[in-house]
Amino acid sequence: MKRCDDAPLPPARLLLGPGPSMVHPRVLHAMSVPLIGHLDPAFLTIMDEVQRRLRSLFRTANPLTIPISGTGSAGMEAALVNVIEHGDAVIVGINGVFGSRLAAMVERCGGRPIPIESPWGRIIEPDAIADALKRYAPVKAVAVVHAETSTGVHQPLEDIGRLCRHFDTLLIVDAVTSLAGLPLDVDGWNIDIAYSGTQKCLSCPPGLAPLTIGERALAAIRSRLTPCQSWYLDVSLIADYWVSSKRTYHHTAPISMIYALQEALRLVDEEGLDARYARHRTNSHALMAGLDALGFEPIAQEGARLTTLHCFAPPPGIDEAWGRKTLLQEYGIEIGAGLGPLQGRAWRIGLMGESSTRANVEALLGALEQMFLAQGWIQCAGAALDAAARIENVASK
C-alpha cells in the first residue's frame, strides 16, 4: 500500500526488551479491522468476551475485570486512586523502579506511603510486611510488584495475601510483567486489586491496562468520603459502561485496541495457561544457561528469578552500551538497559508472550557469541548455545 512520500516502514525488530514484546500476526490483523461504534450491540458482545477471558486469565470471579484505556502505568494509577483517600496509610514494597512508582502515586493520591525496602534484586520479605502491618495499623492497603521489571525479581505473594486478610488490609498487586507469563491466582492468593499491561506477556500492542477489583476493594470504594480524584480512571463510572447492563457512555473505548486484546486473549486460551507458563519457564532456563556460559551474572536472588524478564550484569570489561547498540543495529534485536542504580550495569532481556521462543533465545545467544568473539572477549563460540540446548525444550512453541 502506498504511504505518504513513500515513507519507509519502521525497521524490523526482534523485541527482547522489557516490552513491547512481539505481536502475533492474528493480533496485528485484528488492529486493522474496520471499526464499529463503542455502543454498537456487536461491540458490547466483544466487551463481554474480553471480560470473560480476562477473568479466566487473572483466575478471578471478580465482575469488575476490565481493560483500562491507558498503558500499564494508567492501570497502576487506577488501582491506587480509586481506593486511597487523604491520609490513608499504604505499605509499599520497594525493591526497584516500579515499587518506587507505586509510592510516588500513593503520595499523589494524598496517601501516606510506608516504604518497606529491599535491595534491588531481593524480594520484599513477608515478615517485614507483617511487622509494618502491626506497627502502623490500621493500614488501608499493601502494594507490591509481582514481577519487578527493573530487576527481574519474582515476588512471592501467598504469604502476603494471608497477612493482608488477617489484618483486614487490601492487597494491590502490580502484575504488569507477570500476567499471562507466570502463575497468578488473584482469588486463590487473596489479591484485592491487580493490574497489568497488554504489551508484555499478553503480546498485544501497548495501550490497555487489564485491571481486576474484588468485592473488598469495591466496598472500600463505595464507602469513600470523597470522590475519586480522577474522573477518567474512576471505576465506579467506568463500571457503568463495562459491567452494568446500563452500558452508560463514559469515554469512547479504544475500539481497535480492544479488538487486539480480544484476539490476544483467544491465543492465550488456545495455548492453555499451564502450557504457556511452561513455555516461558523452559525458554527462560535456556536463556539463563546460555548467559551463564558467557559469564553474565543475574541481578535477582536465587530462587526468585522471573522467567519473563531477565536482568543480568554483563561480564566485567564488556561495554554494555556498545553491546545493546550493536545488537539493535547489526542484528535488529532490542534488549533493555538497566534502570536507576543498575544503569550502565545491567541488561534486561524479556522473553514474554510471542517473544518467548527457543528460536529467539538462540538468535540472541548466537548474536552475543559472534559479537564477543569478534571483540576477542571469548576465544571460541558455541558454549552459550550448547548450554541452552541442554535445557529440554518441552514447550509447543
Add this chain to the structure above:
Amino acid sequence: MKRCDDAPLPPARLLLGPGPSMVHPRVLHAMSVPLIGHLDPAFLTIMDEVQRRLRSLFRTANPLTIPISGTGSAGMEAALVNVIEHGDAVIVGINGVFGSRLAAMVERCGGRPIPIESPWGRIIEPDAIADALKRYAPVKAVAVVHAETSTGVHQPLEDIGRLCRHFDTLLIVDAVTSLAGLPLDVDGWNIDIAYSGTQKCLSCPPGLAPLTIGERALAAIRSRLTPCQSWYLDVSLIADYWVSSKRTYHHTAPISMIYALQEALRLVDEEGLDARYARHRTNSHALMAGLDALGFEPIAQEGARLTTLHCFAPPPGIDEAWGRKTLLQEYGIEIGAGLGPLQGRAWRIGLMGESSTRANVEALLGALEQMFLAQGWIQCAGAALDAAARIENVASK
C-alpha cells in the same frame, strides 16, 4: 487469516455518529505494522514527525504538543490536572455534556468551578465570561468547548481569547470534535491549552488525545505549590520523554496508535487544512439541506452550527429510537442518540474526517427517505436528496 473458533469479524458499519468516524485504509494498515520499541531511535524519529504535524494542525509553535496516551477524556483531564491547584477558580462554559464534564473534573482537581451556563443549543456568550472574569478575579483559567458534541454548537473563541489575555487568565479549549475538521488557531486565538481525540475529525481509531500546552500555561505548571495529582498525566514528566532530548522513559508509549496517528496526520497534510475544512463545510451543508427537507429541526442556534457534528430533532411523530435501530440494523449506518435533556429528542450525526463525503450524506438521506416512505411519514421520496444535490460539491473527496 484464520481466527479462533472461526469467530466472525465485527459487522461492516458506516460510522456517522459522534465518533469513532471511518478510518482510512492507510491508517488501518499502519495499525497492523509490526512494533518497534518505544526507545528505539527509529521510534523517536516517528515521535518527532507526529509532534511537528500536530503543531501544524493546532496552528501553534508550542514545543509541548503531544498525544496523551488515553482517549479524549484523558486529554481533558490532562489539560486541567496539570494547571489547577486546590482552591483555584476556573470559569467553565456549560451548554452541554462536555462543559459539565469539564466542571466535574475541575472539582476533582480541587478547583472551584464557576459555571457560566447557556441553554443546550446556545453558545456561551463572551460577555458572560467577561462579567465573571471581573467579578471572580483572580481566575486561574477559563475552560470552554469549541465544538459541543452533545448539541452541535460551534463556540466562537477569539473574543474569549482576548479577554483571557486581558485578565491574565489561562484559556483551555476542548477541541475534541473540531481539530482537523474546523478552523482552529491556537496561537492566533490566544489559546493556552487545547486537547482533542483521535477518533473524530482525525479519523484515527480512539485511544490518543492530542494536547498542546503553551508557555503561559507551562509557567503556571512550573510555579505549582503541589505536584500534579496525576502521575500518569503529569506533563512535566511526559515532556522528558516526548520533548526533551533526554528521552527519559515515563510510560510505554502506545506504539501502534502512534503509527496510526502519524499516518492520519500525513493524510491531513496531503489534503491541506483549507481543503479539509471546505470539504467538511460543503458536506455538512448538503446534509443540513436534506434534513431540513425531511422536517428535522437543528438544536444549535443559527450561525453557530458545527459542520462536523449535527444535532437535530426528528420531525414530530417519528420514533427516534426505532429510527436509529433501523439505520443500524437494516442499513449498517451508525448515528448517535441525544444525551442528557436531548435523550429521546435528538439525533447526532457526525460527518468527521473520512466520514465526511458526499456519498455518505446521500447514503444516509436515501436511507431515511426509504424508511420514512415505508412508514407513511412522507408521501414520496427524493426531496432530501434533491435538496442536498443543490449544495455545490466543491470538495475533492
